Amino acid sequence: KAGVTQTPRYLIKTRGQQVTLSCSPISGHRSVSWYQQTPGQGLQFLFEYFSETQRNKGNFPGRFSGRQFSNSRSEMNVSTLELGDSALYLCASSPGQGDFNYGYTFGSGTRLTVV
Amino acid sequence: AQSVTQLDSQVPVFEEAPVELRCNYSSSVSVYLFWYVQYPNQGLQLLLKYLSGSTLVKGINGFEAEFNKSQTSFHLRKPSVHISDTAEYFCAVSAQENSNSGYALNFGKGTSLLVTP
Numbered sequence: 001k002a003g004v005t006q007t008p009r010y011l012i013k014t015r016g017q018q019v020t021l022s023c024s025p026i027s028g029h030r031s032v033s034w035y036q037q038t039p040g041q042g043l044q045f046l047f048e049y050f051s052e053t054q055r056n057k058g059n060f061p062g063r064f065s066g067r068q069f070s071n072s073r074s075e076m077n078v079s080t081l082e083l084g085d086s087a088l089y090l091c092a093s094s095p096g097q098g099d100f101n102y103g104y105t106f107g108s109g110t111r112l113t114v115v
Numbered sequence: 116a117q118s119v120t121q122l123d124s125q126v127p128v129f130e131e132a133p134v135e136l137r138c139n140y141s142s143s144v145s146v147y148l149f150w151y152v153q154y155p156n157q158g159l160q161l162l163l164k165y166l167s168g169s170t171l172v173k174g175i176n177g178f179e180a181e182f183n184k185s186q187t188s189f190h191l192r193k194p195s196v197h198i199s200d201t202a203e204y205f206c207a208v209s210a211q212e213n214s215n216s217g218y219a220l221n222f223g224k225g226t227s228l229l230v231t232p
Contacts, residue, residue: 004158031218033218033220035220035222042223042225043205043207043220043222043225045219045221048218055218056218056219090158090159092159092220100147100149100166100209103149103161103164104149104161104220105161106151106158106159106160107158108158109157109158
């Protein structure tokens with residue numbers, strides 16, 4: 001069974017640009033959530049999607065957005081990039097909302113560097 | 116809202132010694148508790164979880180944790196560590212604030228476990 005797949009693995013962008021990151025959950029998983037990991041702030045929750053609906057959102061500015069498609073794949077977008085957006089972005093999937101029998105399964109992440 | 120405090124940022128330990136990584140949480144609702152491990156340049160791997168039932172939870176790689184509701188703690192233990200256990204360990208809590216809200220994993224800042232010969 002394939003795991004959670006995040007693409008691309010590495011990305012370098014310039015300040016002011018926008019970026020789109022992709023996450024394909026484990027087959028059959030319908031809940032996808034996103035996290036930002038930085039050395040200073042640690043792991044912070046961005047948002048959670050279930051059945052194409054955003055069910056929860058963390059404390060991030062509106063420049064951070066996301067969506068989920070009917071096949072449960074998810075994308076997150078960051079507009080007007082700032083240097084502080086440099087981070088490892090992690091995606092996690094679970095079978096259903098609040099279904100923790102297998103915990104959340106994380107992808108390997110996308111390392112975004114803003115220059 | 117829930118929060119997690121990992122009491123030690125770094126824990127050095129000798130190989131084959133026991134180790135305990137401490138985690139305390141706060142929440143106004145029932146919670147689910149997790150420990151994850153992260154190796155360099157990788158994502159997070161689930162070590163173990165507490166959902167309900169027995170308060171002693173056993174996970175992978177010989178780790179176990181005990182849920183203590185009165186002390187709001189979920190400490191991780193291993194009786195004998197190996198060099199390969201060197202990694203970053205994260206405690207996390209998840210809960211649903213109300214029936215209309217989703218879930219979010221709230222992580223602690225992490226504990227860096229360094230195992231030396």
